[in-house]
Amino acid sequence: MAKTIDFESSLKELEQVVGELDGEIKLERALSLFERGMELSTQLESFLKVAEQKVEILRKQADGSHAPEAFDDKTLDSD
Numbered sequence: 001m002a003k004t005i006d007f008e009s010s011l012k013e014l015e016q017v018v019g020e021l022d023g024e025i026k027l028e029r030a031l032s033l034f035e036r037g038m039e040l041s042t043q044l045e046s047f048l049k050v051a052e053q054k055v056e057i058l059r060k061q062a063d064g065s066h067a068p069e070a071f072d073d074k075t076l077d078s079d
Contacts, residue, residue, distance in 0.1 A: 007051075017033050018037065
């Protein structure tokens with residue numbers, strides 16, 4: 001069964017990665033952590049992009065200036 005990834009879990013893991021990178025660690029471990037940190041950073045950026053788009057759609061609906069738009073999370077997965 002696939003593990004569900006959410007913003008808070010990814011952010012917490014990134015904070016742990018950064019904390020470990022701040023310590024004295026071997027080069028191989030540092031490279032591995034850096035790679036994981038970059039993956040998490042990309043995930044978090046994607047989460048924020050989706051959230052920003054959802055907020056924009058909601059704002060358009062709230063002020064009545066635009067007709068409601070359907071939002072499809074799957075269209076962003078192709079990035």
